[in-house]
Each structure stands twice: as structure tokens, then as C-alpha cells.
Amino acid sequence: xxxxxxxxxxxxxxxxxxxxxxxxxxxxxxxxxxxxxxxxxxxxxxxxxxxxxxxxxxxxxxxxxxxxxxxxxxxxxxxxxxxxxxxxxxxxxxxxxxxxxxxxxxxxxxxxxxxxxxxxxxxxxxxxxxxxxxxxxxxxxxxxxxxxxxxxxxxxxxxxxxxxxxxxxxxxxxxxxxxxxxxxxxxxxxxxxxxxxxxxxxxxxxxxxxxxxxxxxxxxxxxxxxxxxxxxxxxxxxxxxxxxxxxxxxxxxxxxxxxxxxxxxxxxxxxxxxxxxxxxxxxxxxxxxxxxxxxxxxxxxxxxxxxxxxxxxxxxxxxxxxxxxxxxxxxxxxxxxxxxxxxxxxxxxxxxxxxxxxxxxxxxxxxxxxxxxxxxxxxxxxxxxxxxxxxxxxxxxxxxxxxxxxxxxxxxxxxxxxxxxxxxxxxxxxxxxxxxxxxxxxxxxxxxxxxxxxxxxxxxxxxxxxxxxxxxxxxxxxxxx
Numbered sequence: 001x002x003x004x005x006x007x008x009x010x011x012x013x014x015x016x017x018x019x020x021x022x023x024x025x026x027x028x029x030x031x032x033x034x035x036x037x038x039x040x041x042x043x044x045x046x047x048x049x050x051x052x053x054x055x056x057x058x059x060x061x062x063x064x065x066x067x068x069x070x071x072x073x074x075x076x077x078x079x080x081x082x083x084x085x086x087x088x089x090x091x092x093x094x095x096x097x098x099x100x101x102x103x104x105x106x107x108x109x110x111x112x113x114x115x116x117x118x119x120x121x122x123x124x125x126x127x128x129x130x131x132x133x134x135x136x137x138x139x140x141x142x143x144x145x146x147x148x149x150x151x152x153x154x155x156x157x158x159x160x161x162x163x164x165x166x167x168x169x170x171x172x173x174x175x176x177x178x179x180x181x182x183x184x185x186x187x188x189x190x191x192x193x194x195x196x197x198x199x200x201x202x203x204x205x206x207x208x209x210x211x212x213x214x215x216x217x218x219x220x221x222x223x224x225x226x227x228x229x230x231x232x233x234x235x236x237x238x239x240x241x242x243x244x245x246x247x248x249x250x251x252x253x254x255x256x257x258x259x260x261x262x263x264x265x266x267x268x269x270x271x272x273x274x275x276x277x278x279x280x281x282x283x284x285x286x287x288x289x290x291x292x293x294x295x296x297x298x299x300x301x302x303x304x305x306x307x308x309x310x311x312x313x314x315x316x317x318x319x320x321x322x323x324x325x326x327x328x329x330x331x332x333x334x335x336x337x338x339x340x341x342x343x344x345x346x347x348x349x350x351x352x353x354x355x356x357x358x359x360x361x362x363x364x365x366x367x368x369x370x371x372x373x374x375x376x377x378x379x380x381x382x383x384x385x386x387x388x389x390x391x392x393x394x395x396x397x398x399x400x401x402x403x404x405x406x407x408x409x410x411x412x413x414x415x416x417x418x419x420x421x422x423x424x425x426x427x428x429x430x431x432x433x434x435x436x437x438x439x440x441x442x443x444x445x446x447x448x449x450x451x452x453x454x455x456x457x458x459x460x461x462x463x464x465x466x467x468x469x470x471x472x473x474x475x476x477x478x479x480x481x
Contacts, residue, residue, distance in 0.1 A: 290439030
């Protein structure tokens with residue numbers, strides 16, 4: 001019998017596995033590369049003590065974002081043939097002439113005639129390997145990235161040299177498409193260009209919301225003289241560089257939180273702001289929520305320190321989610337906890353003096369970043385505790401804010417209800433719908449851009465909170481900075 005049988009097929013039947021078992025020697029191996037029925041018969045495997053294995057395409061490392069996107073390879077002594085090493089070995093064999101893929105090529109078709117390739121694949125003409133051949137010299141604009149000018153139906157506004165609030169959006173994910181872009185339209189912004197990394201989501205957002213252009217190249221936003229405002233809604237690790245590029249290009253900037261993942265990047269942005277008259281705004285929308293504004297008004301004239309308790313029932317995310325990657329998302333405390341650090345700073349109205357983080361630990365003693373308490377002390381003696389919890393039930397309210405001062409108290413539930421003790425709550429403390437402040441923040445930002453007024457966030461507290469937010473990753477485990 002065979003030492004190993006490879007099943008490289010596609011079938012629904014269970015017979016291929018049974019046939020492979022008949023072909024195997026005692027203690028042989030059956031490796032499934034393709035797809036087949038997997039109702040295994042015990043007698044096929046018992047008598048020969050066969051082993052069965054499913055092969056992951058390309059090799060170990062496939063579907064591991066740290067390996068595929070982060071270029072982190074597995075240790076050679078433990079995993080000899082990873083996905084990357086498999087590709088490398090095949091390329092080397094091709095280079096040495098020991099593997100020749102050219103006989104597999106049945107057609108070479110110019111790229112501009114690419115539709116013929118699909119006709120061959122779906123038609124009756126025999127074909128094996130089809131190569132699309134690009135022009136020898138690629139136009140410069142194609143090398144940089146592709147932009148598509150959308151056909152005008154006459155509804156798009158005319159842009160002149162005097163136009164203000166002409167927006168280029170970088171990032172077309174769910175949050176940008178469902179929240180930010182509609183809020184920009186409501187605020188009266190002129191939607192010029194939307195950029196997405198792969199093009200599809202950007203083109204869909206452009207057609208849905210009425211952008212003039214869709215692109216895959218962020219530089220089209222920075223270099224276009226018609227665009228005076230850049231909105232950044234990309235992954236967290238890109239925020240700082242895009243902000244700096246926009247400021248250098250003389251654009252106003254709205255960037256989703258966090259401003260930056262590292263303290264040195266916050267410092268660079270602060271330095272760039274000192275020599276700029278442009279507006280910088282971070283998506284700290286909670287301070288613009290109607291109930292947060294009312295609570296801040298109720299705090300006017302307080303005498304003693306304020307105690308702020310914020311509970312965030314954040315919910316769990318898979319361990320490989322990009323927000324939990326310290327290099328890409330910064331971790332959930334840096335990437336999302338900054339919202340609530342800014343909210344506490346807004347409610348207290350005084351600079352942060354100290355910050356400490358206490359995290360839960362698993363059975364091995366390793367800290368669990370997204371089950372943490374953030375303890376904040378302010379210069380006027382006020383204190384805040386932010387409970388960021390990934391282990392709560394889905395039915396529990398997502399966010400709750402409690403304030404205690406001078407014998408008075410306020411509780412805000414899920415940005416829809418507010419109750420006061422010793423304080424009169426305007427309008428009965430109940431909103432018709434949940435309002436987290438996105439529309440109010442973007443409305444104030446676009447208004448400032450169009451009128452030349454002051455931005456909705458003072459640069460001092462904005463930089464202060466961003467610097468402390470970047471420290472959240474540093475101070476885990478109780479260490480104070």
C-alpha cells in the first residue's frame with residue numbers, strides 16, 4: 001500500500017476516503033487537500049491504524065494575520081514549511097529552472113482585452129493557464145493608484161476657489177459609510193473624493209452619497225487644491241501619518257479616534273499644529289452628546305471635587321481582531337477607551353494629573369486588556385473611574401455615566417435617559433432616540449471650516465487627552481506615568 005494518499009478533488013461522496021484507506025499501507029496517512037464527504041467508517045481506519053489530516057491551503061500561517069500581513073514567521077526548527085517558505089521554495093525552483101510553469105500557459109491576452117479571458121473560462125474554447133499582459137510602461141497615475149470620476153447628474157454643487165468645506169474622506173468602512181458621511185452631508189459639506197484601499201467600498205459609498213470621485217490613492221486627497229478638508233476614518237495605525245500629511249498640505253482635519261497610538265506621534269502633531277492655522281478635530285463625540293452637554297451645564301458652579309464613574313459594556317471581540325493588535329489598533333483601551341477619558345476630562349473641566357490602569361488576569365496570570373479599570377486623577381482633586389468591560393452580557397446597557405458632587409448626582413443611561421438627584425433635568429431626561437453626539441460634533445466642525453471660526457475642540461485639551469490615551473498601553477498593570 002501507499003505511504004500517503006493525497007485527496008485532491010471535489011466531491012460530496014464519502015467514497016474517496018474509503019478508497020484511499022484501501023490504497024494505504026498499515027499506519028499510512030490520508031491527507032485531504034480538496035473537499036469530500038467526511039463520514040468516516042471506523043473499520044477503514046481501525047485495522048490499518050491510519051491517520052487522517054486536512055491540509056490548510058499554502059501551508060502553516062494561512063489565515064494568520066500576523067504571518068500574512070505582519071510578516072511574522074514561525075520558528076524554523078518547529079515549523080519547517082510555512083506558507084511563506086513554501087512560496088519562496090517554489091519561486092527558487094522556478095528561478096533555477098527545476099520547475100517550469102510556462103507549459104501551463106495556454107493563452108496570453110492583452111489586459112485591455114481582458115473580457116476575452118473570461119469568455120474562454122466560461123466558454124467552450126480549451127484553456128489552461130491564461131496570462132493577462134500589462135503594457136510595458138504603466139501610466140504614472142495607475143502606478144500611484146486609480147481614481148474614478150463619477151458621472152454628474154447635475155445635482156453636484158459647483159466647486160470654486162472660494163468654496164469651503166470641500167471634503168475628501170479616507171476610509172469607507174461601515175462606520176464611515178453609516179455614520180460619518182451622512183453626518184457630513186447633513187452638516188452641509190461638499191463631498192468631493194472618497195478613498196478606500198481596494199476601491200469597491202469607496203465606489204459604493206461615492207455613488208450612494210454623491211461624491212464627485214472615488215479613488216484608491218490617499219495622495220489624491222492631500223494634493224487636490226479643491227479639497228480643503230480631510231476626514232480620516234482608517235485603521236488606527238495610519239491616523240498620525242495622515243493627520244501630518246493633511247496639515248502639511250494645508251487642509252483642515254477631522255480624524256476618528258484615537259489621534260495617534262504613540263506619544264511621540266502626538267508630539268509631532270502638536271508641533272505641526274503650532275505652525276498651522278488649520279483646524280484639527282478628533283472624533284471625541286461623547287462630549288457633544290446632548291445629555292453630556294446638559295450634565296456639564298448642571299455642574300457649573302460646583303464647589304467640591306467631582307467623582308465620575310463610567311461603565312462601558314464593550315462586549316467581547318475575537319483575539320485576532322485588528323483593534324486588539326497593539327501595532328494596528330493599539331489595543332481596545334487606546335483605541336476606544338480614549339472616548340471615555342475625553343468625556344471625563346470634559347465633565348471635570350480640569351487637566352488630568354495622573355492615570356492608572358488595573359486589568360483583570362486570566363488563569364495563567366496574563367492581563368486581559370479589555371477587562372480593565374482606568375483610574376484618573378485631575379488637578380482640582382476630582383477623580384474618575386472608567387470600567388471598560390468585555391465580559392458583560394449583550395442585554396446589559398452599553399454605557400452608563402454617574403456623577404457625584406456637592407450632595408448632588410446625575411446618572412446617564414445609554415445616551416438616552418438622564419436622572420438627577422438634587423438637580424433639575426431638562427425635558428424630563430428622556431430623548432426620543434439614542435444620541436452620542438456624532439452629528440453635533442461634525443456639524444460644529446464643518447461650520448467652523450466654512451465660517452473660519454474656532455474648531456469645536458480646543459487643541460490644548462485635545463492634545464492632552466491624546467497623550468494620556470497613548471499612555472494607556474504603557475500604564476497597564478498599575479504602573480503610573
